[in-house]
Amino acid sequence: MRRRRKRRRLTPKGAHPERSERLTMTRSNSDKQMPRVAFFVTCMVDTLYPNVGMAAVELLERHGAEVVFPEDQTCCGQPAFNAGYRDEARRMARHFLNVFGPLVNRGEVDAIVAPSGSCVAMVKHFYQVLFEGPDYEKEQRLVDLVSGVSYELTQYLVDVLGVEDIEAEYHGSLTYHPCCHLLRELKVDSQPRQLLRSIKSGEIVELPAEHECCGFGGLFAIKNAGISTAMGKRKVENLLQSGAKTVAVGDVSCMTHINGLLKKMGHGCRAVHVAELLNGSVRDTPEAQ
Amino acid sequence: MNIDVSAPYQTRVKQALADDNLRTALDRATSRLSETRAQAVAAIDLQRMRDEARAIKEHAIKNLPDLLEELERNLIANGCQVHWAQTADEANEIVTDIARQRDVRRTVKSKSMATEEIHLNRALEDAGIKVVETDLGEYIIQLAGEPPSHITAPVIHKRAEDISELFQRELGMRPTNDPAEMCAAAREQLRSEFLAADMGISGCNFAIAETGTICIITNEGNGRMATSMPPVYVAVMGIEKVVPRVEDAFLLWQAVTRSGTGQDVTVYFSMSSGPRRSGHPDGPEEMHVVLVDSGRSRIMEREYADALLCLRCGACLNSCPVYREIGGHAYGNTAYSGPIGAVVTPLLAEDPTTAKELPFASSLCGVCREVCPVKIDLPRLLLDLRHDLTQLGSSPKYEGAAIRAYSNTVEKPARYNRLSKLARWFSRILPANTEGDLTKLPPPLSAWTRSRVLPRIASRSFRALWRDGRDTRRGSSDNG
Numbered sequence: 001m002r003r004r005r006k007r008r009r010l011t012p013k014g015a016h017p018e019r020s021e022r023l024t025m026t027r028s029n030s031d032k033q034m035p036r037v038a039f040f041v042t043c044m045v046d047t048l049y050p051n052v053g054m055a056a057v058e059l060l061e062r063h064g065a066e067v068v069f070p071e072d073q074t075c076c077g078q079p080a081f082n083a084g085y086r087d088e089a090r091r092m093a094r095h096f097l098n099v100f101g102p103l104v105n106r107g108e109v110d111a112i113v114a115p116s117g118s119c120v121a122m123v124k125h126f127y128q129v130l131f132e133g134p135d136y137e138k139e140q141r142l143v144d145l146v147s148g149v150s151y152e153l154t155q156y157l158v159d160v161l162g163v164e165d166i167e168a169e170y171h172g173s174l175t176y177h178p179c180c181h182l183l184r185e186l187k188v189d190s191q192p193r194q195l196l197r198s199i200k201s202g203e204i205v206e207l208p209a210e211h212e213c214c215g216f217g218g219l220f221a222i223k224n225a226g227i228s229t230a231m232g233k234r235k236v237e238n239l240l241q242s243g244a245k246t247v248a249v250g251d252v253s254c255m256t257h258i259n260g261l262l263k264k265m266g267h268g269c270r271a272v273h274v275a276e277l278l279n280g281s282v283r284d285t286p287e288a289q
Numbered sequence: 290m291n292i293d294v295s296a297p298y299q300t301r302v303k304q305a306l307a308d309d310n311l312r313t314a315l316d317r318a319t320s321r322l323s324e325t326r327a328q329a330v331a332a333i334d335l336q337r338m339r340d341e342a343r344a345i346k347e348h349a350i351k352n353l354p355d356l357l358e359e360l361e362r363n364l365i366a367n368g369c370q371v372h373w374a375q376t377a378d379e380a381n382e383i384v385t386d387i388a389r390q391r392d393v394r395r396t397v398k399s400k401s402m403a404t405e406e407i408h409l410n411r412a413l414e415d416a417g418i419k420v421v422e423t424d425l426g427e428y429i430i431q432l433a434g435e436p437p438s439h440i441t442a443p444v445i446h447k448r449a450e451d452i453s454e455l456f457q458r459e460l461g462m463r464p465t466n467d468p469a470e471m472c473a474a475a476r477e478q479l480r481s482e483f484l485a486a487d488m489g490i491s492g493c494n495f496a497i498a499e500t501g502t503i504c505i506i507t508n509e510g511n512g513r514m515a516t517s518m519p520p521v522y523v524a525v526m527g528i529e530k531v532v533p534r535v536e537d538a539f540l541l542w543q544a545v546t547r548s549g550t551g552q553d554v555t556v557y558f559s560m561s562s563g564p565r566r567s568g569h570p571d572g573p574e575e576m577h578v579v580l581v582d583s584g585r586s587r588i589m590e591r592e593y594a595d596a597l598l599c600l601r602c603g604a605c606l607n608s609c610p611v612y613r614e615i616g617g618h619a620y621g622n623t624a625y626s627g628p629i630g631a632v633v634t635p636l637l638a639e640d641p642t643t644a645k646e647l648p649f650a651s652s653l654c655g656v657c658r659e660v661c662p663v664k665i666d667l668p669r670l671l672l673d674l675r676h677d678l679t680q681l682g683s684s685p686k687y688e689g690a691a692i693r694a695y696s697n698t699v700e701k702p703a704r705y706n707r708l709s710k711l712a713r714w715f716s717r718i719l720p721a722n723t724e725g726d727l728t729k730l731p732p733p734l735s736a737w738t739r740s741r742v743l744p745r746i747a748s749r750s751f752r753a754l755w756r757d758g759r760d761t762r763r764g765s766s767d768n769g
Binding site: 041043045046047048049050053054057069071072073074075077079080081082083084085086088089091092094095126129180181184185211212213215216217218219220221222223224225226227228229230231232234256257259260261263264 | 672701736
């Protein structure tokens, strides 16, 4: 079980903010008016929920960003990393760094934005774990570069674009489930809530035990399907107790798990990605649509 | 107990998930403990306490050899006998030998997870020595013939109703669910045991190096009675329990109690520095301290030293959504369950693959890291263990093949696009319901569709939609 690793266990390694700031500043297009965003769609949104991606892009553009979509992007490598397969995760991560890194390095984009807390957490926090050590100096430079400018969608809208109010409507009762990586890894919570609160009409209700994990957990949902389902059923119970017809979520992973259960159990409420609520694609309770 | 701790992992989990009484008990206890913890930490500067507690433990682990030698010197100066045990077997032999030399017939024990870990009770009983657990929770599981299922609340898996049934059967108690009455029944039994015991055994919460003092914390006072009434006292401690100074022990004490039970402090904080001296009215005639390694050095060699910072408060168990569903016995034949258990159980073992499923029994939600009083990054340790176990080849072969195939595909955009097309086609032919959601997937993905539906792959991916809109967008972005 020996691993070649720097002894950094007891001191967390941080990103090097000064370095990446310097790099983007010297090559920044600060004279351009609109910030340029490289959209990181994520593999699940790309293949299963393209409308969430379209909604996210629309929101960014509506609020003053210019969006580019590097078409060579694929997957950040999180599923492999979480399952313990670091060599495989490194290959996918390297590809991500080679797609997004040069754009940031050349100052062609100011930020990388994804409609997902877990994928952004992978890039910001776990890429430096993957590329720890003297063998990965080249990748480390790219990691420092991209992790400093990677954001989750609502985080970017509020913290960078300064959005306070959302021009969207929703009819019915709405609640919010904070996805674990978004909440605890990225510490993004006030931003999505603020945006959801500013939606016109509709009623925001509290979700009982909202901080509890829904039970998706990546491959955990398959390898420990019994426990995953038991956890998800608690989330569903709490959702039903809240009286909300729709629960907003920031990650389509949680959404797939919660909706998967809701539909199988025959309940009418639904989980919807924040992007689709905030851009007005979803305006009504599920039955009304 | 409805869970066989020596059964395979999936069997244990299945048994746990099917046990409604267990889940009721777990729900009641973990929500109460989480609530009391929240109240207790709200009353202090929590982050400062965590930073200070962590600093003390980090320093201690980094300086373990020196501190242990200082501890030994001072214990000996106080009149204790100090023994070093590399393995669990050695530790059990040492304690059994002490008992034999003093003709010990009956012992009383204060709760100690380290002694559960090394199976001390069994070793003593095999040598014909009776062991009586005096912590109420441990006493109950001893009566029931079960191992503990929680680090601080060993009988958390039983409801009051279950305990009542047990006491009626084993102690002839009259039918009642009243906690006070049930405690009284146990106390009556235990009082006579304290008086009759030839030897008292405890674990150790903190061992103070500068004074040569073993500290144990209890709410029942059984710790003080077990370690001062019998003529011989043996303290069994994991080597990671040593701290430099008295103040360190006092700070960590509060960190444990606030995080673990929500108390400001426990009712008793019992400090034993040595046997009875001339002029003392009471105390044991002999005091022994057994320093146990049993895998702890191995944890450091394996570069998981963070795991040794653990104060054994149980807060991570109380907050874990997985622990709440399955309880401690589902983690197998181990003294340590929940998030910390999933880390130390494989690491303390000579062969980590004997507990290979445990690090994967987590959704990585991160609540454990938030409640840990010494800020152990448990999710990170779980991820590191997952990697190490996979390197040891302990994951199913098909899983590695699937992940390798996926990473092969995904690192090249052209391959990724081809895979998407294939997946789209495949999802069109799989069984679906009227809403177009997939209802049956082939194994192992069938584990998903047993309880959930899955959306089909979208007919047009995001990148296809983007490409479609690109020309229109080019026109509008020029106006940007």
